[in-house]
Amino acid sequence: MRYWKIFLLNCQTVMTERAKSFVWFLVALIPTSVLYLYWRGALISNGGNISGWTISTISTYYLMLAILYSFIMAHIETSVAREDIQQGELTKFLVKPFSYYLLKFFAETPWRMLEGFYGIVILLLFTLFFKNLLVITADPIIFLLSLIIIILAYILSFTFKMILGLSAFWLTDARGFHQLFDAIIIISAGLLLPLSLLPDFLAQITYRLPFAYMVYFPIISLQGTQNLQQLIYIIMMQLIWISIMAYLYSVAWKKGVGKFTGIGQ
């Protein structure tokens, strides 16, 4: 109940910053749109098909990417690293009878929900004007499983970003470290292009990393390109990665808090 209250309070904060949230949504939408235009031109130059991807499947992919990236990809690491650890704000959380992880989770979720909402509005507008360009599964079971995959993807990305944030216990100024992972995520989560279009050796590596389960697999699941067995495999892999991340988080938290001085910089 108390976490629900925290969630509602954060919803109020987010609603007062609607314009800011919309700008964040545009920040996600712009690079996606540019990449879509690039692939559209590449497909036209190559007879409308590259490795099984057509203009309609690539349109759906990038539109879904803009929406799901806004909804799934947490950006909590800066707040944890800079405000809480580097500037010493964590002290006030340590004395509160709440789990720091859950507190941050319910602070971040309203932002994701509002940005996801903007995405759905864009999706509806897009469906209205470009009906034939959108390919989403019509099978209710696959759709339901895709929704589970999306929720698990959010939990996975959030936990991973929390660990990234905790890296500030050791690095203090962790911006360089975070940017390194931003670059890795861009390539291996499918933000640049669908992973199946990567060079084969690189695609095989990315399928084995957790980042593909944050963005790429949720998108292709919604597109309906995966069968039931594959969807269950994706869910299993997400659960395994979430368990690994949760374990790493608890280790990092226990060791990190022991190092934390609370002085602030």
Add this chain to the structure above:
Amino acid sequence: MKRYFKIYTTLLGMNFQTLTTYRANFINSIISSILWGSMTFITIFILTTRTNNVYGWTREELLLLTAIYNIIIGAFHMVFSKNFERFSEIIHFGRLDGLLMKPVDPQFLMSFWFFNYTSLFRIIAGVVFAVLLLNSQPPSLLSLALFAVLGLVGIALMYSIWYMISTLIIKFTNLSNIIDLLYQVNGFARFPQEMFRQLNVFAFSFLLPITIVVTVPTKLLISKATFADFILFLGTSVIFFICARMFWKFSLRYYTSASG
């Protein structure tokens, strides 16, 4: 003019002192600068693995465009970006009052206070790549001189676009993340201008200024630029520069000085 030059020299010195004082931050910034510079090349390498020709641009030409992008954007980030990052803070916390009272043009102080030396590494990486890519067909000295002029004009155009949009913060003080949006908007300049012709006339005209910043100087180096490109480029830059100045002066009337 001489006075402004002296002030800028002092500011450069102060920035260098900061750089040497916070060495960890300096190293961090170098890593970040090199990382994002490299990412632009990696992106093009990956994007061109399945197709070698996009919008009439070959892989090598796209890589050259990326190298020029790194040079122009690197120079822009070196001189201006950090100043735009503090734009919202200055306005939101009512600190613009102090700058308005100084006997120096406030736009100058808003634009040139910080200097990011680490972007120099990105420019160097861009230059090295451009030299390697142009090795087979080196441009003439005249082309290089013209390229330098167009590069500066491109930076001025980019500056004007950023300044106009950042000025909106005076009216909409909560939009502190508009600078993050501008960093993304810069990405439009990384791809050929022809790519945006697919959009409708309104969207294309809206994006045109940003899409020509890098494309026109690159076209010059590969002998693809036309006279119309130059006229469009120079005309747009002059108009945007004047508009940015006028919009800033106009917006200052709405500055309330109330701090957030």
